[in-house]
Every structure is written in C-alpha cells, then in structure tokens.
Amino acid sequence: MGVFKAAAIQMRSGTSPERNAADMEQLVREAVAMGASYVQTPEMTGALVRDKDAKRTVFTSEDKDVVVAKARQLARELGIHFHIGSTAILRDDGKLANRALLIAPDGTTLASYDKIHMFDVDLDNGESWRESAAYEPGTDAAVVDLAGLKLGFAICYDLRFPQLFRTEALAGAAVLSVPAAFTRQTGEAHWHVLLRARAIENGAFVIAAAQGGLHEDGRETYGHSLIVDPWGRILAEAAHDEPSVIVAEIDPAQSVAARAKIPNLKNAREFSLRRFDGEPASLRGAAS
Template sequence: MTVFRAAVLQMRSGLEPQANAEALEGLVREAVAGGASYLQSPEMTGMVHRDRAELIKRLRSEDDDLLVATAERLAREHSVYLHLGSTAIAAGDGKVANRALLFAPDGSRVATYDKIHMFDVDLDNGESWRESRTYRPGTRAALADLSFPHGVARLGFAICYDMRFPQLFCQEALAGAEILTAPAAFTRQTGEAHWHVLLRARAIENGAYMVAAAQGGRHDDGRETFGHSLIVDPWGRVIAEIDGAEPGIAIATIDTAEVAAARAKIPNLRNARDFVVGDATAPIRGTGSSEAAE
C-alpha cells in the first residue's frame, strides 16, 4: 500500500514561455503548501500557440527549454515529483514533439512521453484541428515508478486526445500502472460533452486512479479550453476537481490499496478473452489473461 497526496495544476498558458513558467511556479508553491508530493501540470504548459510558424520559431530543444529547466528546478527545490503534463519541444525535423516529462524529488528526469494520437478533427461551428501538420506522433507508451518512504506507485502516461483510445490505458494497467494520467488542453466544446465521462470510464475500466490537469479559459491565441482538472478514484468517483476554467489547484489522497480493491471486485483485466468478429478466422487478442476466467 502506498499513500501520497497528488495535485492537479490548472493553467491558462499563453504565448510567452516566461509568463507561463512564472504561473507554473506559483501553482507549484501552492500545491506543495497543501501537502502534495506528486504534482501535474496540463498539456502545453510552456506555450499555447496555434500559429505553426510562430510556434516553431519560438521552440527550443529539450535541454534548452525554459519550462523543462523550470520544472526540474522546482522538483528539486521542493523535493516533489513534478509531472510537466506536456510542453512543445523542437523535434529537429521541422516538426514538434508534444512531450510530457516527469522529474523526481532530486530533479532528475525520470521519464518522457510523446503524445501518440494526433487531434485531427472537424467539430461543429467550424472548429477544426490538424495536430499532425505540426506535431510528430510518439510511438511508445511510458511508465514510471514513484518512490515514497512507504512504498512505490506505478504511473502510466497519456496526453489529452489519447484518452479516447482505451487500449493505451489498458496496456499500461496490465503493465502495472496504478495511476493513469491525461493532462490536457481539451476544447470547451468537446469538454462539455465528454471530459468527465471519458476520464471516469478510463479509471473504471482499469481499476486505476486517473489524474488529469487541464488548461482552462480563453487563451491569447483565441482558443477556449474546458478546465475542470480532475482526480478520479479506481471506482470512478471524482475525488478532486477544479469546478470551472480558472487557474488553480486541486489535491486528493492517492492510496494504491484502493486500486487492488477495485481490481479484486471487478477483475476485467484478467477476465478478457480472445474473440473473432463476424466470419473472420484470425482471433482478436484480448487484453488480459483468458486463463484467469476459466
């Protein structure tokens, strides 16, 4: 059993990395004062900028990025795990990596994850997005262990649109993830319709905590994000939420015993079976161990 306090940091990142770094630092200090030892910022913490040319012009490599350096320093100064939900990093090939980074309490870089699924959609009222024109998709899921004085908790990574692909979270849970994450810059339109239900579903399906820090409000580049940063427990209950789009923090206690309890009650990860669709002859692999159900 591992128990610790987790915080979601809700931001309204703009066009200037320096201002965003200062906003992050203020929220980190507030969350640390509230007892949090794992802190998560939203997707695109460093800069929210929809103009591709201007975004690329301002980008730096991971080693030279202001937000990366700020997060590393803050983790070390406060002796906490700081999960930079994502920031845009120059990929070196004319495209951009939408990259999450996790820093340990000594400031060391524990893990990185590049967003796999690109938000290429056409919504109502003319709202359209084509992330694949700017971003290079990742190809690798990522896990990391959070070590605390009384135990270890395993964290699985995702970013925003990834949350619509349940197979990613299932595979992370099967690999031992007890805490799933989905820091986001969810649009207001899709957030009003789907944010809560998707995050709660991913938690329920995997018997895991879901931690999702969000961007919120109207940004300098004109986009509007939904906010409502959440922490959901393994039974699907919202245990912390920022009720609205204003910047702020929310904190909840994570207890990995609750993960074990939920998975014991509903052992769907173990009960999955292979199956075929229609007249297909090749089976689709179940994501769990069918032997456990027999």
C-alpha cells in the same frame, strides 16, 4: 510508494514560455503548501500557440526549454515528483513533439512520453484542428515505477483511445495521467464521462490537469481538472476554467481493492473478429 497527495494544476497558458513558467511556479508552490508530493501540470504548459510558423520561434529543445528548467529547479527545491503534463519540444530531426516529462525530486528525468494520437478533427460551428500538421506523433506507451507505484502516461486526445490505458493497466499502472487542453466544445460533452470510464474500466486512479479559459492564441479550453478514484468517484475537481490547484489523496490499496472486486483485467479473453459481409477482418489499435 504508499499513500500520498497528488495535485493537478489548472492553467491558462499564453504564448510566452517565460510568463507561463512564472505562473506555473506560483501554482506549484501553492500545491506543495497543500501537501502535494506529486504535481501534474496540463498539456502544453509551456505555451499554446496556434500559428504553425510562430511555433518554430517559440519552442526549443528540451535542454534549452525554460519550463523544463524551472520544473527541474522546483522538483529539487521542493522535493517533489514534477510531472510536466506536456510541452512542445523541438526534436533533433527538426520536428516538434508534444512531450510529457516526469522529473524526480533530484531534478533528473524519470520518464518521458510523446503524445501518440493527434487531434485532427472537424467540430461543429467551424472549429477545426490538425495537430498532425505541427507535431510528430509518438509511437510508444509509457509506464514508470515510482517506488513501487506504477504510473501510466497519456495526453489529451489519447483519452479517446481506451486500448492505450488498458495496455498500461496490464503493465501494472495503478495511476493513469491525462493532462489536457480539451476544447470547451468537446469538454462540455465528454470530459467527465471519459475520465471516469478510464478509471472504472482499469481500476486505476486518473489524474487530469487541464488548461482552462480563453487563451491568447484565440482557442478556448474547458478547464475542470479532475482526480478520479478507481471506483469512478471524483475526488477533486476545479469546477470552472480559472487557474487553480486541486489536491487529493492517492492510496494505491484502493486500486488493488477495485481490481479484486471486478477483476476484468484478469478476466479479459483473446478473441478474433468474424465478419459475415464478405469483408476481410482487421483490428487496429487493439492492445494484445
């Protein structure tokens, strides 16, 4: 794939998948009118539902999901690669997955990715989240080939685990995706610096569609969808939390150039950890 325009869709998903699908369609059509051939939506495009019991009545299997069906229809009609940043999918075993789907212009699924790292945190001011109480974590990183351009997957909290992105970059990914529903508190502190860091350290574009604003279920997300180039420069930003579309040109040659200037992917060396405090050495989550 040569130079193309990518769009990140910023949403404020509520509790109704049908209503969210309609909002998504409007924004996607706006993105395509701006020239985008790849369109990414945020984490939990289908619905943001905080109540654990309510999740079971709102979410369904992939083949019955209204957002997935609408995305397939739009991909075919508009001739685009449609990246559902994520939506909650009911698995065959009765558990929920926080799943990203990349849909080809013919409406078929090119790749899927289930979020690996669960957002289990206790923040200031009593804000607490336990994503693992509702969702089953994924176990596999994912990279997909788009006509010669490789794209790597991540979702929201995955952003804080650089080994995931390094693994995908070493597999050839020149574009890294981070659709998200970052909380306002963590977004204000870390969103921009983490996204730019992942781009710089991997010599890759980063596309991050975000949720923004006060949602029906009471949570508040940061917005500020971003597209960052391999040198860490912000190419496009929704500098607010309102539903909107941002578009930027993606030139794969820029990733090649950045990696040639600073070949840290090639220069990385194997190492072990030696401790002098008597504790056994252990490494967790390190990419080999």
